[in-house]
Amino acid sequence: MxxxxxxxxxxxxxxxxxxxxxxxxxxxxxxxxxxxxxxxxxxxxxxxxxxxxxxxxxxxxxxxxxxxxxxxxxxxxxxxxxxxxxxxxxxxxxxxxxxxxxxxxxxxxxxxxxxxxxxxxxxxxxxxxxxxxxxxxxxxxxxxxxxxxxxxxxxxxxxxxxxxxxxxxxxxxxxxxxxxxxxxxxxxxxxxxxxxxxxxxxxxxxxxxxxxxxxQQELVDLVKEKTQINLKLDKNDEEVINHLMEIKGVYEAKINENVINLFGSSTDVLLADIIAKVTENGWMIETIDVKKPNLESVFLHLTGKALRD
Ligand SMILES: Nc1ncnc2c1ncn2[C@@H]1O[C@H](COP(=O)(O)OP(=O)(O)OP(=O)(O)O)[C@@H](O)[C@H]1O
Known part of the structure; x- marks a missing residue:
């Protein structure tokens, strides 16, 4: 048109x-x-x-x-x-x-x-x-x-x-x-x-x-590796981090005020694997929160600044 x-x-x-x-x-x-x-x-x-x-x-x-x-x-x-x-x-x-x-x-x-x-x-x-x-x-x-x-x-x-x-x-x-x-x-x-x-x-x-x-999907795919999952377990130490880093698709894991921040690609696969890993090790999940990338993350990724600066 x-x-x-x-x-x-x-x-x-x-x-x-x-x-x-x-x-x-x-x-x-x-x-x-x-x-x-x-x-x-x-x-x-x-x-x-x-x-x-x-x-x-x-x-x-x-x-x-x-x-x-x-x-x-x-x-x-x-x-x-x-x-x-x-x-x-x-x-x-x-x-x-x-x-x-x-x-x-x-x-x-x-x-x-x-x-x-x-x-x-x-x-x-x-x-x-x-x-x-x-x-x-x-x-x-x-x-x-x-x-x-x-x-x-x-x-x-x-x-x-x-x-x-x-x-x-x-x-x-x-x-x-x-x-x-x-x-x-x-x-x-x-x-x-x-x-x-x-x-x-x-x-x-x-x-x-x-x-x-x-x-929207095409744009968000530009930053799909930026999916963030915040996980609160009954145990969080270096050993847990090492185990979580073994999951395919997770490229970063760190502890931030008792919450583990995981960064990885496909959310659905990651979630299933994270839950499997937690169960396998006998840990308990207290909270889990998924932050999917959105248009704001695309803008940040491409320009290095927030949309509302
Ligand atoms: N008539 C004009 N004379 C001189 N500069 C202008 C004129 N109109 C726009 N500009 C400048 O061109 C740039 C783009 O402005 P524009 O208004 O198109 O942006 P915008 O994305 O619509 O933002 P906003 O929502 O603030 O209007 C700005 O730097 C603005 O100062």
Missing amino acids: LRIENLYKEFGNIKAVNNISFEVKRGQVFGLLGPNGAGKSTAISMISTLIEPTKGDIFFEGKSILKDSKPIRQRLGVVPQDIALYPTLTGYENLSFWGSVNGLKGQELKNRILEVSDIIGLNGRLNDRVDKYSGGMKRRLNIGAALLHKPELLIMDEPTVGIDPQSRNHILDTVLELNKQGMTIIYTSHYMEEVEYLCNELCIMDEGNIIASGT
């Missing part, structure tokens, strides 16, 4: 986006994950046709959006990171404004406002002024404004920043519901959990570059 080819954006000396390429397939929730300043918003702004790339191209259904942006723009819905609403107008008036900007009018516009306010869960509050809304309600209305013209591709730039957990969950579930109904979505975030919850495929960005891309 969307193909990004060797895209660059420079602001003076700043290389905000530095040669990125990726493809979004119809029906996906595609994630762009990266810390603040990684270049996500700049990439999104180019895809949304709001700013022009320094170099490179973007194809929507095979057509360059740089050459003929207007008809393509109408098939996109853009949820900007900064809330684009008029605080002194009501929710209804804001939706009405954004609907007419997107070419809707008359009964069709009225119907869509009602449908959209249902999707974003604001139908009881449409006649209140936006400056009376909570942060979460404003974010939801901001999303609603992008949905009125039924876009095929919804582009969301950090839509949950600065809101309460309840509104955040509502937004995440709305994204999944829209996707279930057939909408393709690009979702940018610096929250690993959100991307993990929503996205089939993703790119991890840092300092203008894509440092890894693929399905």
Whole structure:
């Protein structure tokens, strides 16, 4: 559906986006994950046709959006990171404004406002002024404004920043519901959990570059040897460590405040072998805790820094 080819954006000396390429397939929730300043918003702004790339191209259904942006723009819905609403107008008036900007009018516009306010869960509050809304309600209305013209591709730039957990969950579930109904979505975030919850495929960005891309499983496989199992036994000394190190796939074992930290590859095989080894030696397990690698560990592994630094 969307193909990004060797895209660059420079602001003076700043290389905000530095040669990125990726493809979004119809029906996906595609994630762009990266810390603040990684270049996500700049990439999104180019895809949304709001700013022009320094170099490179973007194809929507095979057509360059740089050459003929207007008809393509109408098939996109853009949820900007900064809330684009008029605080002194009501929710209804804001939706009405954004609907007419997107070419809707008359009964069709009225119907869509009602449908959209249902999707974003604001139908009881449409006649209140936006400056009376909570942060979460404003974010939801901001999303609603992008949905009125039924876009095929919804582009969301950090839509949950600065809101309460309840509104955040509502937004995440709305994204999944829209996707279930057939909408393709690009979702940018610096929250690993959100991307993990929503996205089939993703790119991890840092300092203008894509440092890894693929399905969650493919990315996590990059660090699969980092599975950590914390084991508390009734006995922990060098002898126990030596026995545990005999297990195939365990490459490190150490004692840390009465807990044994084991590092190894495939969790399932490891667990079975650890339990067998413990039983064989007549030890007792007090607690066992498995920490599987996640997207956060992938980012740490590739950049040496935490996602939220
Ligand atoms: N209009 C601009 N002029 C100059 N520099 C810019 C401009 N827009 C972005 N940048 C710079 O480009 C880099 C990438 O910023 P961008 O906003 O795309 O990152 P991001 O990953 O979306 O982070 P955030 O979530 O903080 O917006 C940053 O160093 C930023 O300061």
